Every structure is written in structure tokens, then in C-alpha cells.
Amino acid sequence: xxxxxxxxxxxxxxxxxxxxxxxxxxxxxxxxxxxxxxxxxxxxxxxxxxxxxxxxxxxxxxxxxxxxxxxxxxxxxxxxxxxxxxxxxxxxxxxxxxxxxxxxxxxxxxxxxxxxxxxxxxxxxxxxxxxxxxxx
Ligand code: ZN
Numbered sequence: 621x622x623x624x625x626x627x628x629x630x631x632x633x634x635x636x637x638x639x640x641x642x643x644x645x646x647x648x649x650x651x652x653x654x655x656x657x658x659x660x661x662x663x664x665x666x667x668x669x670x671x672x673x674x675x676x677x678x679x680x681x682x683x684x685x686x687x688x689x690x691x692x693x694x695x696x697x698x699x700x701x702x703x704x705x706x707x708x709x710x711x712x713x714x715x716x717x718x719x720x721x722x723x724x725x726x727x728x729x730x731x732x733x734x735x736x737x738x739x740x741x742x743x744x745x746x747x748x749x750x751x752x753x754x755x756x
């Protein structure tokens with residue numbers, strides 16, 4: 621079962637240049653910055669209530685985030701919605717059994733101590749969808 625929105629992933633060209641918007645204009649706080657080498661991204665986590673904003677900055681031109689920004693006319697923007705589940709494998713099976721296309725058959729290590737897997741946006745109404753759970 622999905623129990624909450626865990627975070628919204630937002631692609632940015634530069635975390636450093638994006639943070640003043642979140643910290644000064646919105647008055648929120650960046651809790652942590654972490655690089656996820658396997659995904660070629662640097663992430664920043666901003667907390668609001670139980671939800672996080674995950675800023676994603678590409679660390680390589682090959683990064684999917686770099687390609688997303690390029691496709692988006694050089695601007696960042698909303699990249700994915702991440703739902704929290706206690707049963708990641710079960711949630712993936714339910715999605716696949718009901719016609720969703722899995723981008724990842726097997727969950728992998730994401731940022732912020734999570735195991736994550738994605739559903740293809742062509743099967744989710746255009747929104748890249750992440751399921752995540754706490755690393756055991
Ligand atoms: Zn995410």
C-alpha cells in the first residue's frame with residue numbers, strides 16, 4: 621500500500637543557484653545534500669511537513685536529469701512524484717499486474733537512505749512515478 625507522498629523530485633541545473641528560492645523566498649530549510657553516483661545526480665532535500673522536495677542536479681551530461689533539462693528547453697522543472705510504501709516489491713508487482721510499465725524491475729539504492737524504483741511516464745499519465753521505501 622502507498623501511504624504518503626514522500627517527495628517531489630525537481631530537476632535543476634544548479635542546486636547552489638536554486639536553494640535561495642527555497643530557503644529565502646519560501647523560508648524552508650535544506651536538510652542534506654547528497655550525491656548519488658549510480659544516478660549521476662547531486663540531490664538536496666528540503667523538508668516541508670512530512671514531505672520533501674528533492675532537488676536533482678546532473679553531475680554528468682549523460683545523466684537522465686541533464687537530458688530532462690535539455691528536453692525542457694534548458695530549464696528544470698517537476699521531474700517525478702515519489703510515493704512511499706512499506707512493500708516496494710509488492711507495490712511494483714501490483715503496478716505491473718495492472719498494466720504499468722516498470723522502468724526498474726529491481727529496486728535500487730536512491731538518495732536519503734531509500735530503496736527506489738520507477739514507473740515509466742507513458743503508463744502513468746505522463747508523470748514519472750517513483751516508489752520508495754526505507755532501506756532495511
Ligand atoms: Zn526521487
